[in-house]
Amino acid sequence: MDMSFSPEDLAFRDEVRTFIAENYPKDLKSRRTRGEMTKEEILTWHRILYKKGWVAPHWPVEYGGAGWSITQRYIWNEENARAETQPLLPFGLAMVGPVIFNYGNEAQKKRFLPGILSGDDWWCQGYSEPGAGSDLAGLKTRAVREGDHYIVNGHKIWTTLAQFADWMFCLVRTDPNAKAQEGISFLLIDMKTPGITVRPIITMDGAHEVNEVFLEDVKVPAENLIGEENKGWTYAKFLLGNERSGIAGVSRSKKAIERLKSIAAAELVDGAPLIKTDEFSRKVAELEIDLAALEVTELRTLAAESRGRGPGPEASILKIKGTEIQQRITELTLEAVGNYAFVQTPTGELSGNEFVAGPDYSHGSAQNYFNMRKTSIYGGSNEIQHNIIAKMVLGL
Ligand SMILES: Cc1cc2nc3c(=O)[nH]c(=O)nc-3n(C[C@H](O)[C@H](O)[C@H](O)COP(=O)(O)OP(=O)(O)OC[C@H]3O[C@@H](n4cnc5c(N)ncnc54)[C@H](O)[C@@H]3O)c2cc1C
Numbered sequence: 001m002d003m004s005f006s007p008e009d010l011a012f013r014d015e016v017r018t019f020i021a022e023n024y025p026k027d028l029k030s031r032r033t034r035g036e037m038t039k040e041e042i043l044t045w046h047r048i049l050y051k052k053g054w055v056a057p058h059w060p061v062e063y064g065g066a067g068w069s070i071t072q073r074y075i076w077n078e079e080n081a082r083a084e085t086q087p088l089l090p091f092g093l094a095m096v097g098p099v100i101f102n103y104g105n106e107a108q109k110k111r112f113l114p115g116i117l118s119g120d121d122w123w124c125q126g127y128s129e130p131g132a133g134s135d136l137a138g139l140k141t142r143a144v145r146e147g148d149h150y151i152v153n154g155h156k157i158w159t160t161l162a163q164f165a166d167w168m169f170c171l172v173r174t175d176p177n178a179k180a181q182e183g184i185s186f187l188l189i190d191m192k193t194p195g196i197t198v199r200p201i202i203t204m205d206g207a208h209e210v211n212e213v214f215l216e217d218v219k220v221p222a223e224n225l226i227g228e229e230n231k232g233w234t235y236a237k238f239l240l241g242n243e244r245s246g247i248a249g250v251s252r253s254k255k256a257i258e259r260l261k262s263i264a265a266a267e268l269v270d271g272a273p274l275i276k277t278d279e280f281s282r283k284v285a286e287l288e289i290d291l292a293a294l295e296v297t298e299l300r301t302l303a304a305e306s307r308g309r310g311p312g313p314e315a316s317i318l319k320i321k322g323t324e325i326q327q328r329i330t331e332l333t334l335e336a337v338g339n340y341a342f343v344q345t346p347t348g349e350l351s352g353n354e355f356v357a358g359p360d361y362s363h364g365s366a367q368n369y370f371n372m373r374k375t376s377i378y379g380g381s382n383e384i385q386h387n388i389i390a391k392m393v394l395g396l
Helices: 007-023 039-052 070-082 090-103 106-118 232-247 250-266 278-306 315-342 365-376 382-393
Strands: 123-126 142-146 149-157 167-173 184-190 196-202 208-221
Touching (some): 039 106, 070 250, 090 106, 090 123, 090 167, 090 184, 142 167, 149 184, 184 208, 184 232, 232 315, 250 278, 278 315
Parallel strands (some): 123 167
Antiparallel strands (some): 142 149, 196 208
């Protein structure tokens, strides 16, 4: 595998770097988790990239994507991490979009892809249910065909940012008598349809990022079925492969370790920088070694992808290692800043009489630590990913 950049790649890197420096809104940088942001704030960067034609680097040009090579996409991720831009939401661009252009019909492509690209349609993921998370194929939300519609009844849970969503891609059971995986279909549901109720779940970082979605006699046009009825599991798995490899976040972890090291250089223990202590520097070194190994694994996966192999079960390795590293970074940050971790990031201008205790870099570290516990659960828990590796990669 050739890991050096060509002169064209380097020119592309400079172009991307300049564009981000000149166009990324400075006031978005201090924002931490999406649960703290408004819908428009979350969409700001998306809309800027849409205007530039760069919002979907991995989509084919014929569907409005940038059509970039694997190397260009790698550079793009690196440069965004370097500039600490807000990651774009994955639900439309990385999840349902590729399902629609791979498995949808022409009318569906025409109807749904433009809204995903522009950001006008906000999508959420209706997979998990109470009792059907790891055992996703046990889902019970029922869709019954009546003429040219389905009538959908059920209860979805952990639906990220459904409070803002215009559409939900939803796994529903269309054949209760078939084997679990064989009776599932993939439906696109307009969130404004009567019978849909979204209720917030507040997570332990205090944010409203996830929800419950209740569906009562929701009438969904049959034309919103993707692919074939009862074949939804195939499309669902394709989507999960993309979701898992996207979670690894190598470039962003590199930047986060840089930040951790600068915090540990500023924090003192008995007058000496924390980063110079044996124990802390060993922990950071272990983290860096694990991240370097993960990066090579990711590059190997990307190289395989450039030869036409989509993300297979190896995506589970990226998911496990990537999320473990993300969590360890937040743990070490907490360890480095101590009590000041619990001081929240100020959201507005402070008046002359107010002050925020502790150094700026410590603010919000606890919220971030609590928020990142999710990463080993969502996209299929890490325990389940271990099972997938055992079966599909190691053949055990
Ligand atoms: C912040 C957040 C956002 C999410 N966003 C979405 C979303 O937008 N859309 C969506 O559909 N879902 C979403 N999810 C749901 C997520 O996919 C599920 O939480 C996940 O699949 C685990 O399912 P569960 O919560 O039902 O846990 P369970 O399946 O009940 O598992 C509980 C525990 O048992 C372990 N376990 C279960 N089965 C096995 C096994 N066979 N072997 C070993 N261990 C096992 C699990 O690893 C876990 O530790 C989100 C979750 C979180 C936390």
